[in-house]
Amino acid sequence: MNVVNTIWHADAHDNPRQLLSKIFRAAVVAAHPELAIRSHLPVRPKGRTIVVGAGKGAAQMAAAFEKLWVGPLEGLVVTRYGFSSPCERIRVVEACHPVPDASGMEASRQLFEAVSDLGEDDLVVALITGGGSALLASPAAGLTLDDEISVNKALLASGAPISAMNTIRKHVSAIKGGRLAAAAHPARVVSLIVSDVPGDNPALVASGPTVPDATSRHDALRLIEAYGIGLPATVMAHLKSAAADAPLPADPRFMLDEVHVISSAAVALDAAAAEARRYGIEAVILSDAIEGEAREVGRIHAAIAREVAQRNRPFSKPVLILSGGETTVTLWNKGKGGRNSEFLLAFAIGIDGIEGIHALAADTDGIDGSEGNAGAFANASTVSRMRAQGVDANDMLADNDSWTAFNVVDDLFVTGPTGTNVSDLRAILVT
Template identity: 60%
Template sequence: MDTILLEQMFRTAVAQAQPALAIAQNLPERPKGRTIVIGAGKASAQMAHAFEQAWDGPITGLVVTRYGYGQACEHIEIVEAAHPVPDEAGFLAARRIMETVAGLGPDDLVVALISGGGSSLLPAPAPGLMLDDEQAINRALLASGAPISVMNLIRNQFSAIKGGRLAAMCAPARVATLVVSDVPGDDPAVVASGPTIPLAGDRALARQYAALYRLDLPTRAQALLAGEDNLAPLASAPDLARNTVRTIASAALSLEAAGALARDWGVEAAILSDSIEGESRDVAQVHAALAKEVAARNRPFSKPVVLLSGGETTVTLRGNGRGGRNAEFLLALAIAIDGTQGITALAADTDGIDGSQDNAGACVDGTTATRLRQAGIDPLAALANNDAYSAFEAIGDLLITGPTGTNVNDFRAILIR
């Protein structure tokens, strides 16, 4: 019963973030000239389809999404590429997008459909770098445990398209950016490393973060980072003055929708935050302590209650197992609530894929750790090896939805009876 409620809440959160309604409510003003649609991200194909359905006028364009996330469109070409490490398909798509926006006039409109995942789907190495450098940079960042804002600041230093550079290429055309946000705090410049939005932070700050997180960068990237700034346009640049940005879907809106569903089921909902960052296993410890406090002492919330949170946690790779950040969060949570009655939890990525596996997330309760041991799996050893996927697969507790068509990042719900 509790698992059913949590899964329904997750699906409600995902439905709230679907592009179709949000796109129709946020259409830009029609131009005198051409309308060109570009985009990148895990939700970009669905955004493109929704835009085609809502737009009254001729359009052409190209967007790139993750393999398996495509959506048939009539006028906008959909290209699929690799995520989270870029590949040749994404490299060629980025080049074609840059060619598409070249030579536009002041009466033309570029509609940029941006969602999470676009950083790796639009690889365009800065001068002096190659695609294999950008791939190595992404691998180093993914293994570092750095928050997404730091990762995208560093990516910006090595890119010819991120940090508003693509918007500068569109000038003097007007750019209208529609964003499905997957980042804590919903800063649109951080989503997909802001290809059409200037990103705050310079090379000196990127160097500090690279040292802090001990990034193992390729030689050419190290040389570039040590050199002069790879200048990106400023938000005050005259060429960008007519551009607009709208965030059309976010974790905050999705959590509110999930909370409303819980109340319909007679369970109070407490939204802790929509912008939680940090190491997945550490975030799990804090959530577990709060859940156990509610279970034992009815504070700071009264039972029954569901604790909701969003954002994007990270995983510092220590082992060679399988599993994304939500599965790792849940395995650490299961260990922390081992033997505690009345606590059930779900954590999942709203795009339907947690990391690089086929699951959106998983579900746990106070019996999970015991059931893992009965299946011959040591929960602590699995956590140490970053092998949460294998653990939950063994006991049938994975949540598998397939690609959802949107992406507003992590969804966490802990129900205490």
């Protein structure tokens, strides 16, 4: 046995949680925006450089950008409460996520103010990460902040994929769907985007404040019907009117703009796989774009892990099975938790009692849902340890109360804000 394999087997059997944590950290470091921004710096303009941005990793992007930028700059980015990072020339403001608030509405107003009265010699750099949809509260004319809050709450409870949610959001907003970039015209807008959406469509990240797409209000209405989403009458009336139409990509105001997806789930997964191989374990990536109900995706992953553990197929042990993308949760009850912990609770039920399986599911931004954990760990004993504490895993899953279930057995994974946001990382170790 060589030295690498000796290291691997020691970590796998003595402390698999520690190994999975190292793999998560490697993924997050690889997706950190500073590395990606360095190779995507735009040409310095003749006029002013204005930085705008939104998302759970926007403050870290702003700090990285001003560190790398040679020349004067100014601007404003908005991030989630508690996710700020010190900047010297770019102002950082905080707002609520995942439900909009008045601070986000004021931040949107200030972003419009920052890009007003610009000329064709000026440059706007947009730093966009996931989470920006909720942070950029800016209801369309005739709608209110309460309307936008109702829309977000209904979407979060609907089980609709992120692509559907953001298509609807952009048609009830005054800032999303390319509208912020349109307001900056005739200045050139360069968008640097850290993608957290399956498929990495930049127009879907944060509902595309600086990136238009071709979806229409009619698409939004079809999605609302398809997912049975109940929205206020005022919102529905707006969506049925031409006032909801968003600018299209062919709009001449966008002709000189540039859009760059600088980091994504694929980058993080590749780094996670490389870290596993550094410890002598083969890694396979199922996909970086998995969507669907979190509990159903969890059951499918559990079936794959069982097949490997019991029959050594379709992958040979030892192996690390990786996947990314963003699942959804349909809220049937008002328990605590996020999509990663719900995925993992269904996974834990599916591998109950099967030794040699250890898993971590976590959001790369460090926050899973509305609680303070990034995700959770699970293994063969998770469900039985919950039972010993008087908690039934199936009941917790039915109640959307995965946070409580994992908290009882001290299996929550807590990292704090990571500075990036490239969707979820699911890592399943089978030895």
